[in-house]
Amino acid sequence: MVDHRRKGTRGLVLLALIIVALPAVIPNAYIYDVVILIGINAIVCIGLNLLIGYAGQISLGHAGFFGLGAYASPLLSDRLDWPPALALLAAAMAVGLLSFAVAKPILKLRGHYLAMATLGLGIIISIVLNQEGQLTGGPDGMPVPPFSLLGQRAEGEATWYWIVGALLLATVWLTLNLVDSPVGRALRALHGSEVAAAVTGIDVLRYKIMVFVLSAVLASVAGSVYAHYAGFITPSEATFFRSIEFVTMVVLGGMASTFGALIGAALLTALPQVLTPLQDYQMLTFGAVLVGTMVFMPKGLVPSLAERLARHRR
C-alpha cells in the first residue's frame, strides 16, 4: 500500500514536470490545441475510470454530462449574464444534482441494465440539445463567450494550456488521494463482489452514487472548459459516440489506473492526428491499432506494460 502511494506521488510529480516542460517544445497553436484536447478528455476519463475501473460500474452516457456542462455554462454566462466562473460552478452543481437524482434508481441496476440506463440518459440529453433550438441553437450549435475571471480574459491556446494543465493536475491529485483512502478501498471491494462488500459493512449503493456523481461533475467541468476554450459548441459533443469514445479511452489506457486513463485519452486524441498522412487508410489503421492493443494487451496499455516490466525485472 505504501509502495502504491509512493508510486502515485512519483507519477503526480512526473506529470507536473511534463506539464511545466511541455511548452518549451510545443511549436505552434495547433499542437497546443491537441494537447489541450488531450487534457480535457483526460479529466473526463480519469473521472470515468473511477466509476468503471474502481467501482466496476459502466456508463455509456458521460458525453451527456460533458455536453450539459458545455451548454449550461455558456447559456448561464451569456443569456443570464452570470460571471463565467460562477456559471461553470453552477453547471457542475446542477449536473451533480441531476446525476444524484438519477443515480439511485440507475445504480440499483447491474451489468447490461446499468449500461442501458446510462445510455438512455445520454441519448435523452443529446436529443434535448438537438431539439431545443431556440435555447441551444439546435444541430448547428451555438457560439460561446470567452471565459473571464476577475476581469482577466482567458484567450489564446497558451493561456488555456495552463488552465487545463492545472485542472488536470488537480484532478489526478484528487483521484490518487481518493483511491488510496478508505473510500477507494471500499470501491475496489464492491468491484470485486458487491455481496462480499455489503457483508463487510460497506454501504454499496452510497459509494456507487458518490463515485457516479463525482465522475459526472468532472465531465461537466471538462465540458464547460472545452466550450469556453473552443468558443463554439455543437451537440456532436454529447452524442452516444462521444460516450463510447470516453469509455474506449479508459479501457485502452487500462482500467483501474489513473495514469492509464490519462494515457488512453492522450493516445486516442493524438493518434488520428498522427495518422492523417495515411488519408483513406486513416480510419482503417486507427481501428487496427485499437483492435491490436486489445488483443495483445487486454488489460489496457498501462497495466499490461507495467506487468511486463515487472516480469522483466524479475
Place this chain on the structure above:
Amino acid sequence: MSGKTLLAALRHFAVIAILWPLATGAALAAEPIRLGAFLAVTGKAAFLGGPEKNTIELYVAKINEAGGIDGRPIALTVYDTGGQAKEALTYVKRLIEQDKVDVIIGGTSTGETMAVIKTVEEAGVPFVSLAGGQEIVEPVKRWVFKTPHTDRLAVDKIFYDMKARGLTRVGLLSGSGGFDKSCRDNVLALAPERGMVIVADETHGAGDTDVTAQLTKIRSAPGVQAFLYCGFGAPTSIVAKNFRQLGLTLPHYQTHGSASKTFIDGAEGAAEGVRLPAAALLVVDQLPPSHPQKQVASAYRDAYEARFKEPISTFGGHAYDALFIVVEAIKRAGRTDKETVRAEIERTTGFIGADGIFTMTPTDHLGLDPESFIMVEVKDGNWKMLQ
C-alpha cells in the same frame, strides 16, 4: 511473445514513418500555392463531403497537370473531420499553423464552419465554406465566404413559384435536422414579406417513418392551397409516399434538400409532380444551349463522371465553385498574399459556376440570387426543368 509484439509495433511505426513524407508530397520546384481543405469525408455527412473531396482533388490535379497557376503548382492538404465541429477546429488550426496554407476551403456542414470562424478571422486566412447556413455570411465576416445557396434563396424561389400559380396559403411540414429548422425559420420569416400565409406548421421527429398524422392535420387546415416540406435525406421520400397514400391533391413543394435521385427512387413513383428549386447541375441536359451555365455544368459533369464512375451531386458543385472562385482570385491577384487574395475573392464578378452566377461584394460574401435556382418538377421518374 512480448518480443514479437514489440517487433510488430516497431514495424507498424516504420510503415507510418515511410508513408508520411510520401503522402505529404515531395517538395516541388516552384513555390507551391498551399490550399487546405477540411471536409466531412466520413460520418453522417459523408454523402456531402465525399463528392466535395473528389471534386477538389480532381480539379487540383487537372490544374497542376496544366502547369499550375502562373507556373506555381497547388499543394493540396485535405483533412477528414467526420462531420464533427471539434475535429474541424483542430484541423483548421493545423492548416493555419502547421501547413501554413494560403487559402482554406471546407466545412461541409454549418456547425463545422461556424466552429472555425473565430480562428480563421483571428488568423486572417481567406476561407470559402461549403455549408448551407446563411449565418455563415450574415452578418458578413471579413475572411469568410461561401458558395452553396442559402435556405432563404430556396424558400424565396418557392414562394415566387407559388405566387405565380396564385397559391398563397401554405401548409408547412418540417423535420428536426439543422437544415429543416433553418428552412422552417426562413419560411416563417419570409412569408409575411412575400404575402404568404402559413396556415399549418407541423414537425416530425428524426427517424420518423410515417408522417400521415401531420399530413392529415395539414389537409384540414383552413383554406390550405399548397404543401411545402422542409427536409433532407430519407424523410423526403417518406413524405412523398404518405402524401400520395392519403390521396392529397394539393400542389406539393419540397426544397433543394430533396434534389437528389435517391428522393425520386425512394418515393417509388410518389414523387411525381413534386416541385422543388435546384441548381442547374441537376438538369444540365435540359438547359438550353444559350443558358450561361450550360457549358460549365456539363463540362464538370462529364469530367467528374468519367473519373469517378458515379453520378454527380450538387454538393460536389459547391466545391467546384469554391475552388475556382479561389483560383480565379489568385490569378487576378498574381500572388498569394492573404489580404490581396481575400480582396480579390470579394471582387468576384459574374463568375459562372455550377451553383449559379456569383457576384460578390463587401456586403455579400455569397453572391447568388434566387435566379440561380431553377424550378424543377418530377416527371416520369426524372427531373423536368420548368420555366
